[in-house]
Amino acid sequence: MLSTNTHILFSEFEYHAPTTVNEVAELLSEYGDSARVMAGGTDLLVQMKMERRRPAHVISLQRINELHTITQNGALTIGAATAIRALDQYVTLNHPSLGARLESLSAACNLFSSVQIMHMATLGGNLCNASPAADTAPVLLTCDATVTIKSKTAEKTVPLADFFVGPGKTILGPNEFVTYIQIPLPAQNTGSAFRKISRVVADISQVCAAVTIVRDGNIVQDARIALGSVAPVPFCAEQARAALVGETFGPELAEHVGNLAAQEIKPISDVRATSAYRRSVAFVIVRDALMQAWDNCG
Amino acid sequence: MNPKLISLTINGSTHQVALSPNTTLLHALRDLGHTDVKSGCEKGDCGACGVLIDGVVVNSCLLLAWLAENKELVTVAGLGTPDKPHPLHKAFVDLGAAQCGYCIPGMILSAKALLDQHPQPTDEQIRESLSGNLCRCTGYVRIFEAVRVAAQELGSTLPE
Numbered sequence: 001m002l003s004t005n006t007h008i009l010f011s012e013f014e015y016h017a018p019t020t021v022n023e024v025a026e027l028l029s030e031y032g033d034s035a036r037v038m039a040g041g042t043d044l045l046v047q048m049k050m051e052r053r054r055p056a057h058v059i060s061l062q063r064i065n066e067l068h069t070i071t072q073n074g075a076l077t078i079g080a081a082t083a084i085r086a087l088d089q090y091v092t093l094n095h096p097s098l099g100a101r102l103e104s105l106s107a108a109c110n111l112f113s114s115v116q117i118m119h120m121a122t123l124g125g126n127l128c129n130a131s132p133a134a135d136t137a138p139v140l141l142t143c144d145a146t147v148t149i150k151s152k153t154a155e156k157t158v159p160l161a162d163f164f165v166g167p168g169k170t171i172l173g174p175n176e177f178v179t180y181i182q183i184p185l186p187a188q189n190t191g192s193a194f195r196k197i198s199r200v201v202a203d204i205s206q207v208c209a210a211v212t213i214v215r216d217g218n219i220v221q222d223a224r225i226a227l228g229s230v231a232p233v234p235f236c237a238e239q240a241r242a243a244l245v246g247e248t249f250g251p252e253l254a255e256h257v258g259n260l261a262a263q264e265i266k267p268i269s270d271v272r273a274t275s276a277y278r279r280s281v282a283f284v285i286v287r288d289a290l291m292q293a294w295d296n297c298g
Numbered sequence: 299m300n301p302k303l304i305s306l307t308i309n310g311s312t313h314q315v316a317l318s319p320n321t322t323l324l325h326a327l328r329d330l331g332h333t334d335v336k337s338g339c340e341k342g343d344c345g346a347c348g349v350l351i352d353g354v355v356v357n358s359c360l361l362l363a364w365l366a367e368n369k370e371l372v373t374v375a376g377l378g379t380p381d382k383p384h385p386l387h388k389a390f391v392d393l394g395a396a397q398c399g400y401c402i403p404g405m406i407l408s409a410k411a412l413l414d415q416h417p418q419p420t421d422e423q424i425r426e427s428l429s430g431n432l433c434r435c436t437g438y439v440r441i442f443e444a445v446r447v448a449a450q451e452l453g454s455t456l457p458e
Contacts, residue, residue: 041362049341060365113430115408115411115430117357120356202429
C-alpha cells in the first residue's frame with residue numbers, strides 16, 4: 001500500500017483534452033462528480049497530490065483556444081483558462097487607459113504568487129478553487145464581474161457575488177463549468193486599488209482588499225469595497241460602502257470607512273495570522289486602498 | 299489509465315517516451331536522465347523544478363508531462379556546458395552564489411527567462427524574477443549579484 005501525502009501524484013485518472021467548450025459540457029454530463037476540470041492545474045494537482053481530491057477523470061481546458069482569449073466589447077470578456085500573467089499583460093499593454101482604471105486588477109495579478117505560478121495559474125481556476133484568500137476575487141467583486149456557467153443543457157451568467165458558497169465551494173453543479181468572466185468597462189472617472197498583506201510577496205494573503213471608486217468632483221458617486229482572507233468567502237464590505245457613497249472624500253472619511261470595514265469582517269485565526277491582526281491590518285489596507293483609488297480616478 | 303507515446307523536445311533533442319497521464323513533467327524529465335531538474339516541495343512553492351517551456355519558466359512539478367508535448371523544453375544544462383558555460387552559469391560560479399546548490403537550476407532558469415525578456419533588468423525586476431525560487435542556504439545576496447553580473451556580461455556582448 002502506497003503511503004499518502006507524499007506530494008507525488010499517485011492517483012490514477014483518465015485524462016481528457018477537449019478542444020471545444022461543448023465537448024467539456026458533454027464530458028461533464030457523462031462523468032459528473034467523478035470528473036474535475038483542470039485549467040492551470042496549480043491548485044488541482046496539489047490537491048490530488050495531497051489526496052484531498054481523487055477525480056477519476058481530469059478534463060483539461062488547455063487546448064480550448066477560445067477560453068484563453070480576452071475580448072473587449074462594452075465589457076472585458078476573459079476566457080476562464082487565461083493565465084494570470086496573460087491577463088495582466090493584456091490590461092497593462094493593450095489598454096493603457098483601461099489599465100489605469102483597472103489598476104486593482106493589474107496589482108492583484110502582479111502580487112499573485114510567483115512568476116512561475118502567474119504563467120500557469122488561470123483566472124477561472126482562481127475563482128473556481130474558491131479559496132477565501134483568492135487574490136483576484138475581491139478585485140472582480142469590486143468590478144461587478146459576472147461569470148458565465150455552462151452545462152450540456154444550459155448557459156447562464158451570474159454575478160460573481162453569488163458564485164462563492166464557502167471555502168472551496170461554489171454554486172457550480174457537477175455538470176457545470178465556468179467559460180468566461182466578464183468585467184464591465186469602468187467609466188472614465190473610476191479609480192481602483194488593491195492591497196495585500198502577506199509574509200512575503202509570493203505567499204498567500206493574510207488579508208487583501210480591493211476598492212473601486214467612481215468620482216464626481218469631490219463626491220464619491222459610487223464605490224465598492226471587498227476583502228479576501230477575512231471570511232469564509234471573499235467579502236463585500238457593504239456597511240463601509242454605505243458610509244462612503246455620496247460623501248465628500250478626504251483622509252478622515254477613508255479612515256472612518258476603513259474602520260467600518262474592519263468591524264464588518266469575520267476573520268479567523270489560523271497558521272497565517274490571528275483574527276486580531278487581520279482586523280488591524282484590514283483597517284490600514286482599506287484606508288490606503290481608498291486613498292489610492294481616489295487618486296487614480298481620472 | 300493507459301500510457302501514451304509522447305514526444306518531448308528537451309534541450310534541442312526530441313525523445314519519444316511512453317507516459318501515463320499522471321506523470322508530471324518533473325518526473326518525466328528526471329526519468330529521462332535530466333536530473334538537473336530538481337524535485338523540491340512538489341507543490342509549486344520552491345521553484346527547484348523550474349523548466350523553460352517555450353521560453354517561459356514554469357514549475358514542472360505542477361505540469362502534467364502530456365501538456366508539454368510539442369513544446370521546446372530547456373533545463374539548466376541546456377544553457378551551456380562546463381567548457382562553454384552560459385554567462386549565468388559563470389557568474390553563479392565566480393560569485394560563489396551556490397552553497398548546497400539544490401535551488402540553483404531553478405534560480406538560473408528564472409534569471410534566464412528574465413534576461414531574455416529584459417536584457418537590462420532593474421534590481422526590482424531581478425528580485426521579482428527570483429521570488430518563486432526558495433534558497434535556504436545563501437540569503438540570496440550572491441544569487442542576486444550573480445544575475446546582475448550576468449546581465450552586465452550579456453549586455454556588453456550585445457550588438458550595438
